[in-house]
Amino acid sequence: MSLTIWSSAAEIRDAVAGGEVSCAEVARLSLDRVSARNPPLNALLRVTEARALARAAELDALCARGGALPPLAGVPLVVKDNLCTRGERTTCASRILEDYEPPYDATAVSRLEGAGALLLGKANLDEFGMGSTGENSAFGPTLNPWDPARVPGGSSSGAAAAVASGMVPCALGSDTGGSVRQPAAFCGLYGLRPTYGRVSRYGLVAFASSLDQVGPLARTARDAFLAFAAISGPDPADSTSLPDPPEPLEPPAPRLEGLRVGLLADQLGADVDPEVRALVAGAAERLRAGGAEVREAALPHAGYGVATYYVLAPAECSSNLARFDGVRYGLREPREELLEQYEASRGAGFGDEVKRRVLAGTFVLSAGYRGAFYERARRARAAIAADFARAFAEVDLLLGPTTPGPAFPLGREGGDPLSLYLCDVFTIPPALAGLPALSVPCGFTAAGLPVGAQLVGRRLEERTLFRAAGFLEEALGLAGRHPS
């Protein structure tokens, strides 16, 4: 068997289809890697071995009968633990859902398994998707495989660490303000936030409904594309899903002819780490050398992004998390009086960051403050979306850093929330505009930490992102470099 823990999803699928390896063997290889690497990294909250092996057996039987194999046959993967899995606990890394077992699968999960993937486990995260370090998990922080003293990024912390450490070639995360792209950048992965509505949110436990999107993380552009294609397309169970048909599985050719790229010069200023600045500028040069037309572009209102986001997302969060009241499911702290029981259950069940956002969101929606905060933020969101529309009249892609710096040490800022919110400064604007954005590895710092560049495209033009990503992947030659 020529497969290794670093084999891509595409390679695994071909090996399975060619009869070189069984799905059960692939699953075993991954499970062994999980046994070795998960205890130190804490990437997975639970391993769903029985489920993965059952699916592997089905696929092997199908293969033995000579049946046509689905496009991700035998590919092991993990999903963030805010995606519902039938009969498997789905905790959102929160005490309040510690023992919660959903009675149904999220659409993205059932589509992946339908495409032949083996669900190997549920990945750690910042509680309910709130955080950008992976430290806000009720079940302990996840460590960065490149440097275990550093954070893997978040909130899809476990998904990123599992893929970067070779447990699986691919994972599903969710991205509200950068929760797929930022950990992808910190862990040297491709991380896609699809166009809002391109992937069903049904079964994704909501944080901020108007911003949440499910997206893949992978070590190759092609794998990220394959996983995206497999989960894309309309879903009658999600009223906000777009009607456009699923993405064709064939990835775009990595050709740049005629491609106009806008380099976001504002995002390469003094606030950005010099090494990150240099690597992103280097990626721009590669694109130019490869035949793309690169020019400067600007988003005048993007600077309001963080403030806008931290009004709108908490507002929606305060409402979305109201259902966790200890009455029907989840943690309950029994009390004689109803109000006391709510307070005790939610007080014991939610972590600090969740409480902070529920409080902030409740405040910005309150009578007397709504206009100054919530309504104003909605207008700012529209202004940011208009910036992108103007930029995309001139260029086909926007390029900038995914994050201001590389992965930082655990416990930085003493957990100061405001300073941590600034991690999302570049990933938030495309999320507010509902646009597709992809974090692409663009090099390593002198200390050996991965750095990501963010590509942003027009609505529904994920293929354009992958054209450029595929080109950069070849041109930069970063594949094959793995954490020790």
Added chain:
Amino acid sequence: MALDVPVIGLEVHVQLRTRTKLFCGCGAGFGAPPNHLTCPVCLGLPGALPVLNAEAVRLAVRAALALHMAVTPHSRFARKNYFYPDLPKGYQITQHDRPLATGGWLEVPLPGGGAARVALAQLHLEEDSGKSLHAAAGGAGGSRLDFNRAGAPLAEIVTEPCLGSPEEAADFLRALHARLTFAGVTTGRMEEGALRCDANVSLRDPATGDGTERVEVKNLNSFRFVERALAHEVSRQREAVASGAVVARETRLFDPGSGATAVLREKETFEDYRYFPDPDLPPLVVGEALLAQERHRRDEAPEALRTRFRTEMGLPDYDAGVLTQDRETAAYFEAVARRCADPKAASNWVMTEVLRQVKAHGGDWTRLRVHPEELGALLAQVAEGRLSTALAKAVFARMAESGEEAGTAVRALGGPVVRDGETLSALVDEALRAQPRAAEDVRAGHGRALGVLVGEVLRRSGGRAEPRAARRLLRVRLGLDAEE
């Protein structure tokens, strides 16, 4: 004159007559065992999302048109946030700043004849809550929750504060009930909560325009309760004013046992529902097609229909009343009358034969197997003298029983109609012998006696003789011209 004149406004919750709930596929029926009509969506499980029921929109639009309201082309759903155990998501999906319809009026018949117009403010769609079943005070076991009703579709109809007395309020509610039940918007079953009402009551001084604080009275679920509760509340407020006390702004609950209202909560602790647009649902667009369909099928108000049946069709008031008791009866009658061109005959048949059949099927019009066109055709044959009334009744009963066509039913009831030849000739001879007196009368020029002879022929034929042919042959035998 002082603070003396009651000012009453009503908020009426109308259960829409849909097969399924407002945002999921669960049955919206009544009487199932607790929690049997539930799913992840209406239980508010994590990750579940709402999908709007088009039939509920149709019925709400129908209600709006029946009430002369302006339908908003782009309305939207909002979240009303509050905690209560029977509210699964911690918020209710309703409409707030952009309701489905505004304005409008309903004509309410006055006791002394004539009618008054009650002005309406708005109509909006919203989901119902579940039911809390509280254990008896001090009893063990606490409260139980039944979510069968959670998510059932409601239209809330709000009047302007323009009702001047408890009687007027109750009359309005009766007229609204009749109008919406007639239009098929709701089952109208008060005992199942199909129409539930809250009232806002204050007193006004018409001279100065001053008024007391508004008191909301809840739980008015029958016409009688509305009248009793409001009468009690008006006199309570009058007594308070007379004794120099202040009427506090508060919410009171009507207790049908005591006939009194009691404080539920004081409004001084102002409730802030933190409304905001529901990000899980796109704007509700009511298209021209739906509006056109509903305008086209728009029913006349039962009162107007009754008048038209009397004046244009010449029906007695009794008939018009019976035929407008519900929409189905009226529609069936109109179709029969149109086909047979004899409204009184159609009325006689619908009030007797047709309603008897419908009643035998538990009032379910969908189980009546005779199309009104078919009955109309049958009655036209009777009118033309080609079928006896007796045979027509037997044919109708058989059609209703077996679903056969008229021709098949006639044949099944003893072969073809007798209209010439030996058989008819013999029947005529028998009739002349049996009714010699009538024969004499006809010969003496009393044409009316011919009917007795025709009846005799029909009786002897078991209803199978064609009346028109029998009449013609009798005239020939009695020495008159064949044709009259």
